[in-house]
Amino acid sequence: MNVVLVTGGSGLVGRAIQNVIENDKRENEKWIFVGSKDADLCDKESTRKLFEYHKPTHVIHLAAMVGGLFHNMSHNLDFLRNNIHMNDNVLHMAYENNVMKVVSCLSTCIFPDKISYPIDETMVHNGPPHSSNYGYSHAKRLIDVANRGYYDQHGRLYTSVIPCNVFGPHDNFHPNDSHVIPGLMRRLYDLCKDGNTEDKVFTVLGSGKPLRQFIYSIDLAKLIIWVLREYNSVEPIILSVDEAQEKSIAQVAETLAQTFEFKGKVIYDTSAADGQFKKTASNAKLRKYLPDFQFTPFKQAIKETVDWYIKNYDQARN
């Protein structure tokens, strides 16, 4: 029996994996999803107890301190230290407990700031990350370094995936530390709450021009499960929509406004920071393995997420 322990199981990606696994159960797999109430992964002893209790054979390591641009900019040291501790504890406890396969999460936003496009998996360490999120980026890059070490020294298959921006049900909708899609959704929801009228103004921070690739959490979940079951290399693999599916922040804001049937005006506050202009990633490696994988169309994925948010507003992470 394969026992798969999913850290960060209560988060955006973890809940999507739970959702997908409910319809894709295999007899030889037992899945365990854990959040911070089950163990503080920044703490070595707490992590040790978690591993000794569940005795996993496989780990999907999603737990991380995650935040949007503005939270990262003001807390780089916390992002660095918390993520370094969590990653080292999880990988080392996996090693000590004879876990043969670990799939950890990097992110497309940890790539070098000065880089040629499209970004691919060979470029992770080719220069300093963007100054806005250097703490998170360096901590994440070290996962790849550690994975190579666990392979070279101990023959373990500890690998990593590199998702682009993720959105979907169970995201963090907090007004100050959320990612762009849930952050905009939250503000639209609040604007429409006491009457969706023409005099309302939906202000989007920044110029609206930066480009991003967004993956629906359900699509990402399917791909991470595939990596766990089928992808047998230490080398990271980018899990992103195709380059042609890149969206500007303005397109995202307009799609959200349409989905909410927002009657007011959308404006862009150009005095706010934009972050990196683009970070287009190539999914050519993924496409070599899965040429026919169908990503959920953006509008449909946004509609499903908005419907979920409206229905679950009271329980959502607000």
Ligand code: NDP
């Ligand atoms: P969430 O913020 O939704 O979830 C984070 C998870 O980590 C939660 O389950 C949380 O537990 C857990 N966690 C945080 N701190 C601790 C801790 N000290 N001990 C134990 N568990 C902890 O994150 P996402 O689902 O969005 O992200 C999953 C992974 O994907 C992360 O590694 C992230 O870096 C990566 N990623 C995310 C992207 C995105 O756009 N969201 C893009 C690219 C990569 P609890 O719920 O109990 O607090």
